[in-house]
Amino acid sequence: MASLEFDLIDRYFKEPFGPLLASHATRVPLGIGDDCAMLNPDPGHTLFVSTDTLVSGVHFYPDVAPQDLGWKALAVNLSDLAASGAEPLGFTLALSLPALDPAWLHHFSDGLLRIAQTHRCPLVGGDTTKTNLPGGLSITVTVFGQAPALHSGFPRSSAVEGHRLWAQGLPGLARIGLLLEADQRGLYDTVAMQPDSAVWTALKAGMPQAVRLRACQQLNCPQPQIQLGLQLRNLAAACLDTSDGLSGDVAHIAQASQVAVLIKESALLDAWHRAFPEWIGQLNLNERQWLLDCALTGGDDYGLCFTAAPTADVALRQLSGPHALFELGMVTAGQGVWLQSQGDASLNPVPLVKRSYTHF
């Protein structure tokens, strides 16, 4: 690293993040500026680590508000801690910049600081590099958390026949946000997975402003479910965050645990109905089906999805209101993800083709 880079790091990262770091001096005795940062998890605690990269043009539009980008870069990583039931300790930031834009850096740092403060997660180190490619902005955050040594971390392999499947938030909401943002830029065709845009056009026309706002908010500023993750420590078995679309996410649990997972369409629709009763009440059958597809295949939601034994039902129901938690299905013997269709009283689930988003 050289002088300009040091100035930049000092001004936009070391200084504004200094007080938060200083207030964590016991857990982070050495922060930005040395070869390594030092971290002290509390005695008897295990460390949790996750890393996620956001690449311009792949994970966000180049013209996205830098505050939102700063928020999201840490949010998607904190969401992994949440899905492991870990408490945040700190994070490192690796930033590749095509240019030095002080205004952009100021706002990016602002959004990043806001979420870091919200979750008491100090910036402990990083690396800023120049890329020669215009539009080559990319952001890699590595986040550190802790949990008592006895906590399992909710591995995907721990779902068991007879567990309930629970979900949190509104699966598909971020996908609607993405479609709205793409539409605004005349780019609907590049992100639409459903070939028929007529349903989308009708849906969009009748979509209340409140839905639009929440959908874009969910896409750009997702709320990592750290508090819920901590409350699930003695309740959940396998848990993950819904980043790749519900069906793909749940397939990971099914595969790792060698079980079948049944998703009830009606539970998904009910969740949407609770959030937006008037709007959902007006949708016709095609539109509801479109919304269900969105919920099953749209990524970037960063809600939690987990399995739990029936003995956890009462406790989970108490958490359900404040955290928008709902029962989504069940774990059975078998393999893969199955879907129980709307209004189908019989138990004849059909195998679900995995349709979640793929980069390559």
Added chain:
Amino acid sequence: MASLEFDLIDRYFKEPFGPLLASHATRVPLGIGDDCAMLNPDPGHTLFVSTDTLVSGVHFYPDVAPQDLGWKALAVNLSDLAASGAEPLGFTLALSLPALDPAWLHHFSDGLLRIAQTHRCPLVGGDTTKTNLPGGLSITVTVFGQAPALHSGFPRSSAVEGHRLWAQGLPGLARIGLLLEADQRGLYDTVAMQPDSAVWTALKAGMPQAVRLRACQQLNCPQPQIQLGLQLRNLAAACLDTSDGLSGDVAHIAQASQVAVLIKESALLDAWHRAFPEWIGQLNLNERQWLLDCALTGGDDYGLCFTAAPTADVALRQLSGPHALFELGMVTAGQGVWLQSQGDASLNPVPLVKRSYTHF
């Protein structure tokens, strides 16, 4: 993440790195495949963290051998652990790929595995993303290490008047490697910091093959000084790895510790002379001065540079042979980095202008 990405991660990262991870099951109870990896430093130990990004066209030529790139991506991070006196625990890998090239991935994974095995540092997690930019390859590694809680971590702020300054390796060697590699590609002008290429042309003409090989090796496959870092735990005060050019690196210590640091040119030349006596013996005054400039301003060496109290002299001299360690100068009252010129018996150091490499 979607299916192709999972296949790719399994084939090139999860499977080949599996045995190394499995042999670290106590320290890494949960590795690749869940939202977070879990790490258990040994009881009474502090965790050390560092992150470094390598960007195509900035930190390496796009046609660099992928084995070397895999090696270097982890090496530059392990070097930060070495400079903190920490023992490796594991690392995460965030890889942004413009395309899926199985042969490239195979060789990259190979080089990465080789250094991971050498330093017993398992891959514990990661994120693979697609970038839409041709040539947009970038690699961010975050490395984790540990040291007993009483170990200071050699912060840059702990140099004290009266300390000796020590260096390890051959400062400037990687810079010669870079010039050779650039030359081969007809790109000498893009990396030369010295405007006069006549000296370089003459130097290169007389450069033995052994020097060329070692220089390119130093550039492409640097050896992180983990063992030396561990042996320095009770000997060194401030320590860093020489990644930005010796003068810039030492300036960090001077600034953080509020001291002046004196570098003796003769000590640098002696180190080069010990390594290549015949070649250095033949150089004229201009060529020696060119080499000194290289040593002071050329980056990417990843040797260690540290201060130590005179009471550590005997122990450090015992380490000096096997680790190519040498006394480079001293810490005095004042500010900044000073240079004592060759053959100047008086103590009239001159302020050294910082000339290390800058991205921006």
